[in-house]
Amino acid sequence: MKKLYIIKVGTTFGTTAQNLGDFDKWTTDAIGVVKVETCSLDVEHGAELPRADACAGVVITGSHAMVTDHLPWSVKLEQWIPSLLDAQVPLFGICYGHQLLAQATGGDVGFHPQGKEIGTVSIQLNPECVSDPLFQSLPTSFLVHTTHSQTVLSLPPGAICLASNDFEPNHAFRLGDCAWGVQFHPEYNGDIMRSYVQEQAEELATTGRNSAAIINAVAETPIAATTLINFARIVEEKLTTDEQQKN
Template sequence: MKSLYIIKAGSTFATEVARLGDFEEWVRRGLGDVACPVAVVNAEGGEALPAPELCAGAVVTGSHAMVTDNLPWSLGIERWIRELIAVRVPFLGICYGHQLLGRAAGGEVGYHPRGREVGTVSIELTPEGQRDSLFEAIPARFVAHATHAQSVLRLPEGAVHLAFNGFESHHAFQVGESAWGVQFHPEYTREIMQTYVRDEIAGLEAVGEDAGALREVVSDAPFAGRVLTNFASFVFRTL
């Protein structure tokens, strides 16, 4: 039987893993009940990616790495994503995975010209996003957790633009019939987001910058998590 693969592209802070778990665990919890086996592949750690014909679907996690560093394991995921798209394997890229999808399909990834987006942010769906199965039962405006320095600066040709906000033009898009990327983190809880905001505040204060704007920006994001359960439902329909 085919499996739904979670491709681990990084880890959270080493000091927080014991308390919070790690990226792949957050994604697995967020997917909920899945009608096929779920397997984790640690691509950053050197584990081999599965053949596309073995995949019922795939989710690529976030990472503390940068796509433009062109690390060998990251370039390997990028090539693999192109293989998945070619045979229409359901795919969801989250943050780093979203950016890898963008570049794999011919878009441009780089540092956001306005710097880092961190916190619980407002997201707006485009008309196409409001009709897309990935955002089923999610309102046209909702909040989600985000933390990223790089972005998909230019969407791939033919991609469908699904979501944005005042800071990030490309918070979600679709390539082909069954590949999606979301720049925000549907797997994050409020506690996880608070941990990342604290880290960002510490980093800003360490170089003498004002972190006040980040201090009151974390709230619950009840709708964003439905992206993962909606993706799991899409995978089930394609089995």
């Protein structure tokens, strides 16, 4: 039976993990109850990647690593992504996963020229979202949680940009019919976002950022979380269709 795989590509801060859990838990919790078996794989620590034909869908989480470091586990994951695209496996990349999807398919990833985007911010959807199955049910502007220093500097050939804001021109994109990347964190809630700002307070201070003000501006982002729920629905529907076509 095909599974929905959560590909865990890093570990959060120790205190955050102790109090709130880790990337895979947040992602599973945000997805909620689904009709397909869900399995988490910690590839950073050696978990083997499944064959594409064993995947009903794949979510690649965020990470504290940098895509441009080309770590061995990350290179292996990057080389695996085209097999998912070829097999039309629904794929959802979050932050690091978003950047890795872009890099694996001919996009350019690097440090954002304006530095780190962090906190609860607003993004705007592009007109292309009207017909996009992941975003078409969402309002044209909504709040999201962010924490990233690297970015997709240029999208892969054929990719469609779906969302942006004044800081980040490529907050979401689609490649083909069933692969998406989002720079924001739909799996975060307010407590997770506040914890991330607190953990990076000293770094933020060195660049003149006021972590207390960023924390005070944190708000819940239920609409952003809907993207993961919508993705799970896409996975379920495709799995059902594929099974019907076999029979």
